[in-house]
Structures are given as C-alpha cells and as structure tokens.
Amino acid sequence: MKTLTLVRHAKSSWKDASLADRDRPLNKRGKRDAPEMGRRIAAAGVRPSLIVSSPAVRAWTTAKVIAAEIGYPCEFLQRDNALYLASVNDILDVIVAQDVGFNSLMLVGHNPGFTDFANYLVPGLTNNIPTAGVVSVELDTDDWSLFDKPDVTLLLYDFPKNQP
Numbered sequence: 001m002k003t004l005t006l007v008r009h010a011k012s013s014w015k016d017a018s019l020a021d022r023d024r025p026l027n028k029r030g031k032r033d034a035p036e037m038g039r040r041i042a043a044a045g046v047r048p049s050l051i052v053s054s055p056a057v058r059a060w061t062t063a064k065v066i067a068a069e070i071g072y073p074c075e076f077l078q079r080d081n082a083l084y085l086a087s088v089n090d091i092l093d094v095i096v097a098q099d100v101g102f103n104s105l106m107l108v109g110h111n112p113g114f115t116d117f118a119n120y121l122v123p124g125l126t127n128n129i130p131t132a133g134v135v136s137v138e139l140d141t142d143d144w145s146l147f148d149k150p151d152v153t154l155l156l157y158d159f160p161k162n163q164p
Contacts, residue, residue: 002144003104003155004095004121004137005046006114007066008129012029012058018105022056022084033061033132033160040068044156046136048072048106050098054083062132063108083109091117098144105144121152133159 010030026034051072053063060079067074082090086109098105107114111129114162118125118135129135 001103001120001137002141003046003048003136004139005041005048005106005134005156006118006129007037007062007106007108008111008114008131009054009056009059009062009108009135010037010065012131016087017151025057026061028132030058030062034065035069037132037134037158038066040158041134041136041156042070042080043064044103044136044158046070046104046106046134046156048104050078050102050104051076051106051108052078052080052083052098054086054110055079055081059083059108059110066106066108083107085110086113088113088116088120092146095109095127095144095146100143102144118157121149122154125154125157130159130161133157 010033012024012025013027051063054061063077064074067077080094082094115129121137136156138153138155
C-alpha cells in the first residue's frame with residue numbers, strides 16, 4: 001500500500017504585478033492557512049516519507065510551512081520543475097519517478113492540474129481543490145506506477161474553510 005497526498009499551495013499575493021508568476025509569495029490569508037492545514041494534516045496522521053514541491057515561491061513556501069508543522073525535516077524537501085502548473089500526465093510522471101522505498105508521498109502544487117488529478121484518483125471528488133486544500137488517498141499498490149490506476153481509498157479531503 002502507498003499513500004499519496006496532494007496539497008494545493010496556499011493563497012498567493014497578486015499585489016506586485018511586476019513579479020513573474022513563479023515568484024508570487026503567499027498573501028496574509030495564505031500565511032494563516034498553510035500552518036493551519038499543516039496541523040490538520042498532522043492530526044489526520046498523514047506522515048509523508050517524501051515531500052516534493054513545485055518550485056514556485058507560493059508552493060515552496062507552503063511545502064516548508066507544512067513540513068515544519070508535521071515534523072518533516074525541511075532539508076529533505078525536494079523541488080521538481082515538472083510540478084509547476086502540471087497536467088495530470090505531468091503529475092503521473094513525477095509520481096512514477098519516485099523510489100518504491102517511499103511509502104507515503106506528498107506533492108505540493110497548483111490547480112487546475114491538482115484538481116484534475118484528484119478527480120482522476122477519486123472520480124467526482126470536487127470541481128476545485130481550494131487554496132491550501134489537501135487530498136490524501138491510500139493506493140492498493142506496491143509501487144508508484146499509477147498509469148493502470150489501482151484501487152483508491154480516500155483518507156482525507158480538507159481545506160481551510162471546511163469547518164468540522
């Protein structure tokens with residue numbers, strides 16, 4: 001069994017129009033929501049053995065904040081350019097490339113690809129993973145080759161405005 005967790009980056013700022021899209025930081029709400037979602041991820045028992053993030057500042061910052069909240073060593077965080085505005089196939093390629101020794105993988109990235117991929121895994125799950133939203137699934141497989149989609153069990157779907 002493998003566990004895959006998708007985290008959409010927290011809310012980013014559009015304040016500085018001169019910044020390239022990759023360079024946009026988190027805004028005030030994003031800085032509030034990222035640690036809150038990290039605490040919820042920890043409370044749900046999600047413990048990734050590897051976290052891979054898009055290199056965009058908003059995603060990388062979200063990954064670092066969540067890693068700190070769940071006790072994941074920030075020095076082990078990885079960036080993968082393929083996750084920047086990735087399609088379903090790009091996301092599949094990133095997952096397939098991971099070592100089989102990692103049993104729990106967390107990816108931090110962007111919409112619309114993350115919503116599309118979540119719906120690939122769990123059809124009809126959502127029409128939009130909100131910023132800082134999290135989808136975690138258990139995969140009935142021993143490796144990361146998900147092209148022949150394994151049986152999937154939804155473990156967690158949560159986002160900042162989701163109140164228990």
